[in-house]
Structures are given as C-alpha cells and as structure tokens.
Amino acid sequence: MDLLFRSEILKAIRKYFYSTSVIEVVTPVIQKFASSEVFIESIEVKNYGYLHTSPEHAMKHLLSKYKDSIFQICPVFRANEIGSFHKEEFQMLEWYRSSFDLTKLLEETEKLLRFVLKEIAANFDCAHLLFPFQKISYKSLFLNTFSENPHTVSLKKLSQLSKSLNMPNINHSRSEYLDFLFALKIQPKIMAPTFVFDYPLCQAAQAEISFDDEGEMVANRFELFIEGVELANAYQELRDSGELLTRFNDNNAIRRLHGKKEVPVDYQLLESLPLMPKCAGASLGIDRLMKIISGSPDINKFYDTD
Amino acid sequence: MANYSTNEFKSGLKVMLEGDPCNIIENEFVKPGKGQAFNRVKLKNLRSGRVWERTFKSGETLESADVMEFEMEFLYSDGTYWHFMKTDGSFEQVASDKAALDGSEIWLNETDRVTVTLWNDNPILVTPPNFVELAVIETDPGLKGDTASGGSKPATLKTGAVIKVPLFVNIGEVVRVDTRTGEYQGRVKQ
Numbered sequence: 001m002d003l004l005f006r007s008e009i010l011k012a013i014r015k016y017f018y019s020t021s022v023i024e025v026v027t028p029v030i031q032k033f034a035s036s037e038v039f040i041e042s043i044e045v046k047n048y049g050y051l052h053t054s055p056e057h058a059m060k061h062l063l064s065k066y067k068d069s070i071f072q073i074c075p076v077f078r079a080n081e082i083g084s085f086h087k088e089e090f091q092m093l094e095w096y097r098s099s100f101d102l103t104k105l106l107e108e109t110e111k112l113l114r115f116v117l118k119e120i121a122a123n124f125d126c127a128h129l130l131f132p133f134q135k136i137s138y139k140s141l142f143l144n145t146f147s148e149n150p151h152t153v154s155l156k157k158l159s160q161l162s163k164s165l166n167m168p169n170i171n172h173s174r175s176e177y178l179d180f181l182f183a184l185k186i187q188p189k190i191m192a193p194t195f196v197f198d199y200p201l202c203q204a205a206q207a208e209i210s211f212d213d214e215g216e217m218v219a220n221r222f223e224l225f226i227e228g229v230e231l232a233n234a235y236q237e238l239r240d241s242g243e244l245l246t247r248f249n250d251n252n253a254i255r256r257l258h259g260k261k262e263v264p265v266d267y268q269l270l271e272s273l274p275l276m277p278k279c280a281g282a283s284l285g286i287d288r289l290m291k292i293i294s295g296s297p298d299i300n301k302f303y304d305t306d
Numbered sequence: 307m308a309n310y311s312t313n314e315f316k317s318g319l320k321v322m323l324e325g326d327p328c329n330i331i332e333n334e335f336v337k338p339g340k341g342q343a344f345n346r347v348k349l350k351n352l353r354s355g356r357v358w359e360r361t362f363k364s365g366e367t368l369e370s371a372d373v374m375e376f377e378m379e380f381l382y383s384d385g386t387y388w389h390f391m392k393t394d395g396s397f398e399q400v401a402s403d404k405a406a407l408d409g410s411e412i413w414l415n416e417t418d419r420v421t422v423t424l425w426n427d428n429p430i431l432v433t434p435p436n437f438v439e440l441a442v443i444e445t446d447p448g449l450k451g452d453t454a455s456g457g458s459k460p461a462t463l464k465t466g467a468v469i470k471v472p473l474f475v476n477i478g479e480v481v482r483v484d485t486r487t488g489e490y491q492g493r494v495k496q
Binding site for chain 2: 024037039040046080082083084085086091130165166167173176179180182183184187203205223230
C-alpha cells in the first residue's frame with residue numbers, strides 16, 4: 001500500500017541521518033523571495049510571498065548560523081510542472097554536509113540509498129535496483145552521444161544539433177540547448193544508477209567552479225539518474241556572494257530575453273553565504289524514488305486520496 | 307475554435323497541425339532539472355494515417371480539430387462513393403470517396419458496422435471492424451480432408467479482397483479475416 005510505502009521510506013531516511021548525527025530541521029514553506037532559476041516558476045501566495053521551490057536558501061541561512069550538518073524532508077512547489085515524473089507539489093529530501101567535499105557526498109548518497117533499499121526490502125521488492133552505481137562525467141556522456149565537447153562546442157553547432165531533433169524554434173541560451181540535447185538523447189538511456197559529474201559552467205547554479213582532470217573549468221556538481229529519471233542533484237556549495245550575485249543577475253538577463261518578469265535578488269542569502277562553512281548539499285525527490293522502486297507509471301498515483 | 311495548451315494534451319485529443327487534423331497518441335512532459343520544459347508529443351495524422359513525433363515548448367497551444375468518430379452501418383457503394391448511415395437512430399447518411407477509405411473498401415460488407423471519422427462533417431477515415439466474415443467467391447477446388455498439409459492458395463472474397471487461405475477452403479464457404487493484417491483466421495460455420 002502506498003501509504004505504508006512512503007512511511008517506510010521516510011522512516012529509513014530519518015534512521016540513516018539520525019544515526020549519523022545529522023540534525024533534522026524545518027524551514028518556512030512560505031518565503032519572501034521567488035526562485036531565481038529561469039525555468040523554475042514559484043507559486044505566489046498573495047500578500048505573503050512565495051511557496052518555496054526548494055528549501056535551499058532557508059537551509060543555507062541556517063547553516064551560516066548553526067555550522068553543522070542538517071537535513072529536511074518537506075513539500076516543495078513548482079508551477080506548471082505536470083507530467084508522469086512531475087507534480088506541482090512534491091516531497092523533497094534536502095541535506096547539507098558541513099566540511100564535506102562533493103566526492104564524499106556522492107559516496108554518502110549511494111550509501112543512503114542502499115540503506116533505504118535494505119531497510120524496506122522486507123516489505124517492498126527492490127531487487128531490480130541492486131546493481132552497482134556508475135560514475136561518468138557530463139563531458140564523456142556528451143562526447144559519446146554527439147561527438148562534441150559540451151564545454152567548448154559552439155553555440156551554432158548546439159543550435160544545429162537541437163534543430164535536427166525538432167527543438168521548438170525560439171531564442172535559446174547555451175544552457176537550454178545543452179539541457180534539450182541531454183534530456184532527449186542522453187538521459188533516457190541512463191538505466192543503472194549513475195552519478196553524472198562535472199557540469200558545464202553555464203549550469204553551475206549555486207555550485208562552486210573547479211577544474212576537471214583535463215584542466216577544463218566545470219561546475220562542481222553531480223546528478224544521480226536511475227532508469228532515465230533524475231533522482232538527486234548535488235553541489236559543492238558556492239560561498240562567494242559576489243559570484244552568486246553575478247549568477248542571479250545573469251538569470252534575470254535570461255528572464256528578460258524570454259519576456260519573463262525579473263526576480264528580486266535574495267539579499268539575505270547573499271549575506272549568509274560567506275558565513276556558511278565549507279559544505280556540500282544534495283536534494284532528492286521522494287516521489288520519484290517511490291516511482292523507481294515500485295515501477296509505477298506515474299508519480300501522481302502516490303497522492304491519490306480517493 | 308478552442309485552443310489546447312500542452313498541459314491539456316492527452317491521448318485521444320484531436321488537434322490541427324500543419325493544416326491536418328491529428329489525434330494525440332502520447333504526450334510526455336520533459337523538464338531537465340533547471341532547464342526549460344517541453345513536451346514530446348506523438349500524433350497520428352488522421353488524413354494520411356502517419357504518426358508524427360513533435361516537440362513543443364510547454365505552454366504552446368494547438369487549435370482543436372472538429373473531428374468526431376461515429377459508428378455507422380455500411381449501406382452500399384455506387385462505385386464512386388461509399389454510403390454509410392449513423393447507428394444512433396438518426397438515420398443520417400454520409401458518403402465517402404475512395405481517398406478516405408484508403409484501401410479499406412475491400413473489407414466492407416453490407417450491413418457491417420464500421421467507424422467513420424468526420425472532419426468538419428466530411429468523412430476522412432473509415433475503419434472497418436478488426437474481424438470480418440466474408441464468403442469465398444473464387445478459389446481453386448478444395449482438397450477434401452486435407453486439413454493438415456499446411457499449404458495455401460489465393461481466394462477472392464465477395465468484396466473483392468484476395469487473401470491466402472488453406473487448401474481445404476471451398477467456394478461458397480464463409481471465412482473470418484483480420485482486416486488489420488489481411489490474414490485468414492478460420493472458417494465460419496453457417
């Protein structure tokens with residue numbers, strides 16, 4: 001039964017974090033600032049603010065004061081995301097590990113998932129998910145599929161590749177082309193649990209910049225895909241508020257390009273950032289995890305109250 | 307005409323695309339993490355029968371197509387038009403030209419029930435039942451008792467269709483045929 005299914009997963013996640021002394025926190029669902037991300041639309045609560053699209057900003061504010069590892073399981077809200085893998089309200093696990101580098105967080109993500117699967121295995125069949133986890137760079141995936149280096153390929157070439165796949169004809173930024181190509185040709189083929197790391201700079205979001213083993217500048221983040229589904233997303237967290245302000249302003253510039261309203265900059269976050277300890281953070285979609293484990297065709301099923 | 311946005315797309319919805327009425331078969335919402343959302347849509351062009359794959363920016367709209375499907379009874383053909391009558395008690399009739407039949411005329415048996423697709427009240431597609439029972443009007447003489455040798459021979463049915471039948475089938479016998487593949491399914495006891 002779905003009710004028990006979710007409960008068992010949540011219990012296992014909490015058991016893992018409590019046993020490793022990560023503190024569970026709660027941050028307000030209603031926030032003063034909307035998400036800065038160009039393609040994540042916040043739901044406005046009139047006279048109050050916005051429903052959070054992720055607890056990222058509030059948790060970073062907490063981190064800047066508390067300084068130690070924290071986790072949260074909460075509902076998050078994103079307007080107009082409706083599909084068999086998407087819901088306008090869904091449940092997210094988000095956690096931050098003080099002093100961790102991204103490699104250590106990657107190892108922990110795998111450990112956490114293996115722990116959860118083991119904990120629920122008595123009542124739910126997880127046998128199909130117990131293969132080894134893989135690791136591959138964004139660059140390798142892109143090279144394998146398109147024979148192009150995603151960090152250096154020209155905008156013109158990206159546009160050609162996208163057009164050949166019937167991309168809707170509008171003005172696109174570099175990141176949009178990359179996303180389109182990745183989502184259409186690469187992501188659906190990732191079946192075994194796979195960590196994809198070293199993202200293009202234009203997709204750094206709130207991750208630090210580092211160098212890959214060939215000396216190319218990359219965003220120090222990873223995503224975990226299982227059976228074609230994006231399950232988790234993690235950053236070596238950026239602590240340079242000047243750099244974050246630049247990225248927020250860039251987002252607003254792209255918003256203007258698409259005729260969207262600009263989003264005021266969350267100055268509270270900019271103030272918190274330098275006080276944050278070195279840390280790595282990840283988020284994981286609980287409903288997608290349920291979908292992957294159960295093989296259910298639609299995540300909306302887990303919200304049936306009839 | 308109403309417009310449908312990508313988030314209203316669902317299988318069975320009839321929309322206009324590139325001037326042709328289409329039936330949506332599949333609609334998949336795709337959104338890379340922080341990227342722009344789009345919809346991958348499979349549509350069947352109701353005029354050509356071809357299946358198209360298209361990507362739309364989420365939020366894009368398509369005009370609805372005035373397409374309706376009716377169960378109708380096949381009445382007769384005058385050689386140029388095929389005449390059908392609605393089975394809803396209205397006795398309303400429509401005439402379809404050969405283009406809308408697209409080869410399915412060889413399965414049309416008088417009084418059989420078929421599905422007729424109307425676009426702006428004109429027939430654009432006639433779908434015969436999956437299985438029809440038709441009499442054999444011409445074939446080589448049957449080999450009596452030979453029900454096991456596995457050979458086949460051509461047979462012409464009363465509607466003009468030519469199919470392969472087992473050697474034991476005789477003129478005058480009624481056979482059951484799958485109209486999607488044109489394959490013989492068996493003899494029908496009269």
